[in-house]
Amino acid sequence: MAHTEPVEDWCRDYDIFDPGYIRDPFPIWDRLRDECPIAHSDRWGGSWLPTRYSDIHAIAHDPTRFSSDEITVAPLEGGPADGVKAPPITSDPPEHTWARRLILPAFAPRAVEAYRDYTVALCGELIDGFIDRGRADAASDYAQQIPPRVIAHLLGVPPEMSDEFTEWVRGVLELGLTDPDIRMKYRAILMDFLWAQVNDRKANPRDDLITRLLQSEVDGQPVPDTHVVGTCNLILIAGIDTTWSSIGAALWHLARNPSDRARLVADPGLIPTAVEELLRAYSPVTMARVVTADTEVNGCPMKKGDRVLMSFPAANRDPEVFPDADRVVIDRARNRHVAFGVGIHRCAGSNLARMEMQIALETWLDRIPEFELADPESVTWAGGQVRGPRECEVVFR
Amino acid sequence: MKMIINTELCQGHNRCYALAPDLVDIDDLGYASHKGDGTVPPGREEAARLAADNCPEEAITIIED
Numbered sequence: 146m147a148h149t150e151p152v153e154d155w156c157r158d159y160d161i162f163d164p165g166y167i168r169d170p171f172p173i174w175d176r177l178r179d180e181c182p183i184a185h186s187d188r189w190g191g192s193w194l195p196t197r198y199s200d201i202h203a204i205a206h207d208p209t210r211f212s213s214d215e216i217t218v219a220p221l222e223g224g225p226a227d228g229v230k231a232p233p234i235t236s237d238p239p240e241h242t243w244a245r246r247l248i249l250p251a252f253a254p255r256a257v258e259a260y261r262d263y264t265v266a267l268c269g270e271l272i273d274g275f276i277d278r279g280r281a282d283a284a285s286d287y288a289q290q291i292p293p294r295v296i297a298h299l300l301g302v303p304p305e306m307s308d309e310f311t312e313w314v315r316g317v318l319e320l321g322l323t324d325p326d327i328r329m330k331y332r333a334i335l336m337d338f339l340w341a342q343v344n345d346r347k348a349n350p351r352d353d354l355i356t357r358l359l360q361s362e363v364d365g366q367p368v369p370d371t372h373v374v375g376t377c378n379l380i381l382i383a384g385i386d387t388t389w390s391s392i393g394a395a396l397w398h399l400a401r402n403p404s405d406r407a408r409l410v411a412d413p414g415l416i417p418t419a420v421e422e423l424l425r426a427y428s429p430v431t432m433a434r435v436v437t438a439d440t441e442v443n444g445c446p447m448k449k450g451d452r453v454l455m456s457f458p459a460a461n462r463d464p465e466v467f468p469d470a471d472r473v474v475i476d477r478a479r480n481r482h483v484a485f486g487v488g489i490h491r492c493a494g495s496n497l498a499r500m501e502m503q504i505a506l507e508t509w510l511d512r513i514p515e516f517e518l519a520d521p522e523s524v525t526w527a528g529g530q531v532r533g534p535r536e537c538e539v540v541f542r
Numbered sequence: 543m544k545m546i547i548n549t550e551l552c553q554g555h556n557r558c559y560a561l562a563p564d565l566v567d568i569d570d571l572g573y574a575s576h577k578g579d580g581t582v583p584p585g586r587e588e589a590a591r592l593a594a595d596n597c598p599e600e601a602i603t604i605i606e607d
């Protein structure tokens with residue numbers, strides 16, 4: 146956990162790693178939205194923090210003024226010098242356009258259906274493993290176990306490695322976010338692994354995504370190996386902490402809200418609608434943008450090189466757009482949330498993530514309809530780039 | 543009623559497809575377009591309105607008769 150100084154003025158000196166903010170950012174966003182919709186801070190490399198849906202929506206739709214060249218919420222001095230980025234998430238047009246087209250077919254609605262049976266079986270086996278104990282950690286025994294295995298399956302790498310993936314991804318995205326040594330250590334491990342996978346596919350092509358990426362062409366030229374490694378790095382990183390956090394937050398909510406739980410148990414057909422509402426209310430992902438030329442957003446002057454934190458989670462709590470924004474309305478039918486971002490970088494994995502969330506909840510509620518937090522005080526949250534519960538012990542009734 | 547998807551604005555969220563699969567075509571990349579000329583069959587008006595009201599890009603227009 147990062148060391149932070151106490152915050153007195155959230156409008157001019159916010160800290161996204163403040164423990165209180167990580168646990169409960171909602172009242173802070175509400176205040177900022179009213180008083181100072183675009184906050185600023187010099188902490189962690191300096192950044193702006195828009196909190197209104199309309200501002201975040203507008204910035205996300207303006208990749209010319211707001212570049213994705215640096216998307217981590219706390220950039221580190223002297224980042225990786227190996228030339229491997231994470232396209233398309235770190236790309237701007239025109240590279241973004243082809244880099245995104247390369248991977249979209251693997252994540253279209255029909256394509257992700259191919260992973261449904263695997264995910265159903267996986268969730269069932271995980272529950273078999275702890276149901277007789279009468280308790281489990283909904284975050285680490287269940288939510289955390291699902292996405293790395295599905296991603297391994299999709300990339301064509303051994304699913305037995307999923308515990309290692311989780312460790313590496315947390316090393317890069319969570320523990321390493323504020324600690325350069327940890328971040329570089331896990332990045333190096335990930336890079337070695339991905340280069341070995343890529344070299345292996347070049348020698349022995351297979352029917353999997355890595356091979357297909359290596360065989361793709363752009364403007365008649367093969368896609369460079371560094372690009373393929375970068376994209377695989379992104380898919381591995383983007384698909385794990387994020388989805389795990391959403392599944393964990395959904396179970397945390399259901400553990401504390403018996404009436405929502407009972408409705409979903411009685412009417413599993415409502416689960417897809419509930420998943421959207423839980424994604425809205427507990428959106429995990431904040432990304433960053435870099436200002437490309439001096440500009441102004443809603444009267445707020447920004448300089449070239451300034452960073453902007455895209456708090457999709459704050460946008461999704463904006464009462465201008467969502468009636469009863471701070472309440473989970475489990476059957477909310479009109480829900481234009483932006484948990485998966487909006488504009489050209491809309492999460493490429495959103496169909497897969499939704500499928501995983503729906504199956505994870507359906508399977509859990511079918512087998513464990515009654516459960517509650519073992520001890521509300523013992524729940525821990527991670528935040529920063531990706532917010533979600535990390536320990537969430539529940540007991541079954 | 544017609545439900546018209548502006549394919550210039552669509553970013554492939556697939557919310558419309560989840561809510562009204564019978565009214566939407568999805569291409570191999572996951573981008574949406576309305577089926578045929580966008581005419582909404584009787585009884586599917588509410589599904590079409592929901593599809594429009596859940597589109598994060600506001601890419602869907604409903605034309606009431």
Ligand code: HEM
Pocket residue numbers: 213216233234235245296379380383384385387388389391428429430431432433455457483484485486487489490491492493494495497498
């Ligand atoms: C609930 C789970 C997830 C959430 C909340 C989430 C959220 C996001 C967000 C907010 C963005 C936009 C980034 C930006 O605007 O800069 C994004 C992009 C992306 N996500 Fe996800 N994500 C999730 C799961 C996944 C999964 C499972 C995968 C893949 C296996 C994935 C792959 C990607 C990719 C490749 C991009 C980059 C798209 C582009 O730049 O064109 N995500 N995600």
